Every structure is written in structure tokens, then in C-alpha cells.
Amino acid sequence: QALLVESGGGLVQAGDSLRLSCTVSGRTFSSVAMAWFRQAPGKERDFVAAITSGGGSTLYADSVKGRFTITRDNAKNAVYLEMNSLKPEDTAVYYCAAKAVLGLTTNPRWYDYWGQGTQVTVSS
Numbered sequence: 001q002a003l004l005v006e007s008g009g010g011l012v013q014a015g016d017s018l019r020l021s022c023t024v025s026g027r028t029f030s031s032v033a034m035a036w037f038r039q040a041p042g043k044e045r046d047f048v049a050a051i052t053s054g055g056g057s058t059l060y061a062d063s064v065k066g067r068f069t070i071t072r073d074n075a076k077n078a079v080y081l082e083m084n085s086l087k088p089e090d091t092a093v094y095y096c097a098a099k100a101v102l103g104l105t106t107n108p109r110w111y112d113y114w115g116q117g118t119q120v121t122v123s124s
Contacts, residue, residue: 002113003113004022004023004096004098005023006021006095007020007021007022007118008020008021009120010119011123012086012120012123013124014088016122017085019080019081020080020083020094020118021078022036022078022079023076023078024077024078024079027098027100029074030053031053031100032098033051034050034072034079035047035049035051035111036079036096036097037108038092040093046061047061048068048070049061049070051104055072064083068083069084079096088122088124091120093118094118094120097112
């Protein structure tokens with residue numbers, strides 16, 4: 001089992017930046033790929049970004065490419081999502097997820113552990 005806890009969400013204006021954090025316990029963090037997903041009201045959970053266990057490879061949704069950056073610190077058992085140039089359409093609950101099987105994927109069904117989510121609201 002693993003416990004994932006997100007933090008860093010909030011209410012910001014369009015064009016602002018936010019940094020989300022997710023800490024992981026109960027699992028060897030350096031052996032899992034990590035990802036961020038988001039879910040807006042009435043919509044499905046969408047892939048945002050993912051990073052391999054060693055941090056050497058990343059994957060981004062087209063909608064956030066060039067604005068968001070995913071990083072991880074295996075010494076701190078943490079993964080981060082730096083979000084710049086935020087837009088109102090980025091408003092959602094953001095979830096971090098962990099995947100035990102190697103490789104990156106955008107499909108949420110392949111992720112084994114999930115956090116409780118943190119709300120990000122971007123006003124226009």
C-alpha cells in the first residue's frame with residue numbers, strides 16, 4: 001500500500017503560477033512512476049503529466065505542454081507539478097497517482113495508488 005498526499009492548490013488569477021506537491025509513503029518511492037491527473041466538475045479524469053521512477057523521462061498532455069513541468073525528488077519521496085500561465089480551463093481537482101509497473105501511460109486505469117486531490121481554481 002501507499003499513501004499519497006497532495007498539497008499546494010488554491011485560488012489564483014489567470015496568468016498566475018502554482019506549485020503542487022505530492023508526498024508518498026508506504027512504498028519505495030524511487031521504484032514507481034508518478035503522474036498528475038485532473039478532473040473538472042462533470043468531466044472525466046484527464047491526464048496532465050507523468051514522470052518515470054528515475055525522473056529521466058516525462059510525458060505531458062498537449063493542453064499543458066510548455067506551461068506545466070513535472071519533477072520529482074526521490075530523496076524526499078515527493079513529486080511536483082509547476083504550473084505557469086494558468087488559464088481558467090485549468091480549474092479542476094488535481095490528483096497525483098503512482099504506478100508500480102514500469103513505463104509511462106496516460107490511462108488512469110494503469111495507476112495503482114491515488115491521492116485525495118487538491119483543488120485548483122483559476123479566475124479570469
